[in-house]
Amino acid sequence: MTRGQFHKMHGLGNDFVIIDARAPDFSKTLTMTKDKAAAIAHRHHGIGCDQLIILKPSDKADVRMQIYNADGGEVEACGNATRCVVQLLGDGTSIETDGGMISGHVTDEGAIVDMSAPGFDWNSIPLAYAMDTLHMPVGWEDLQDPAAVNVGNPHVIFFVENSDAVELDRLGPMIEVDPLFPERVNVNVAHIKDADIHLRVWERGVGLTRACGTGACATAVAAIKRGLVQSPVNVHLPGGTLILSWQAGGSIMMQGPTTYVFSGEANWDDFG
Missing domain, CATH: 3.10.310.10 (Diaminopimelate Epimerase; Chain A, domain 1)
Structure with a gap:
């Protein structure tokens, strides 16, 4: 024993x-x-x-x-x-x-x-072939124009009108195993409200999760790069709120309970 x-x-x-x-x-x-x-x-x-x-x-x-x-x-x-x-x-x-x-x-x-510095090069995500990772020319049904960020693991992020309305339990597993992502991918859907990020995550190998720290990091970085929010930013997940800070070229700082x-x-x- x-x-x-x-x-x-x-x-x-x-x-x-x-x-x-x-x-x-x-x-x-x-x-x-x-x-x-x-x-x-x-x-x-x-x-x-x-x-x-x-x-x-x-x-x-x-x-x-x-x-x-x-x-x-x-x-x-x-x-x-x-x-x-x-x-x-x-x-x-x-x-x-x-x-x-x-x-x-x-x-x-x-x-x-x-959490160290994020990666943006297509081959560091990794993706199957080269493309712009801030505005990816791909989509799955109504989920279009994603960003991709590597924060130690790969994430794809979709900014939508209402993240709660997305059928993430159906679309998440489809996107996770798409051949575009040779190591599979974590799928994030987010909307911006009152300068905060509201986020849901389909985590590869887990499924829908109440919170994903690396997903919050990747989504915050993508939103800052797109000019949608400013650092620091509150990221609200079903399980609670994280505070994310990031400046271009620097590390991601994540604070939470x-x-x-x-x-x-x-x-x-x-x-x-």
């Missing part, structure tokens, strides 16, 4: 199971696979989460963060999880991810994190 501890946290309802795997003998206790990650994340048969977070040793930062979506697929970055890890490990924590280096500071309500829900212990053999 291989038992281990975990933390359950969320940022605006985007929830995580966090496993600290920095002990030298941890690999003898738990070897993560796609199927095991999906089993742990399962809402009915597992612990349940949008993302499974594994914290590992790093020779570049305080910790390395490995991220698995609910379907077991590994992804490069997660903004809400980053804030949770900063709150869990302490002020000034530096984090190595497959999407780049991230650092953050604890605040009264959660954390503020430096985090919640520690509970700690627990599990027998990892139960998950395959």
Whole structure:
């Protein structure tokens, strides 16, 4: 039997199971696979989460963060999880991810994190072929003229009249797997009201989510680049509000709440 501890946290309802795997003998206790990650994340048969977070040793930062979506697929970055890890490990924590280096500071309500600079080149998104990423000459039904931004993971953003009216549960999975996006893509629909952004996100490998930190980052950057809003900007998601700041050429700063829900212990053999 291989038992281990975990933390359950969320940022605006985007929830995580966090496993600290920095002990030298941890690999003898738990070897993560796609199927095991999906089993742990399962809402009915597992612990349940949008993302499974594994914290590992790093020779570049305080910790390395490995991220698995609910379907077991590994992804490069997660903004809400980053804030949770900063709150869990302490002020000034530096984090190595497959999407780049991230650092953050604890605040009264959660954390503020430096998400590094966004990418705009078509091959850094990545897209299947070259095109303007601020006004992409593509569309899916009524969703037209998107922007694409990489913030450690790929995002496509549509600015619409009313994001709540978009059938994102139908269009999201269609766009996610379109051949234009060789690594799949996170799909964001947003509208601007009173200088704030109102956002909904279809997250690749997860589905509709109450909050997506990297989606908020990508959408805020695209809206600032298009001149729709000014920095800093409030981004309202179904789970709550994030504050995003960005200047051309600089890093994205994301501030928002985090919640520690509970700690627990599990027998990892139960998950395959």
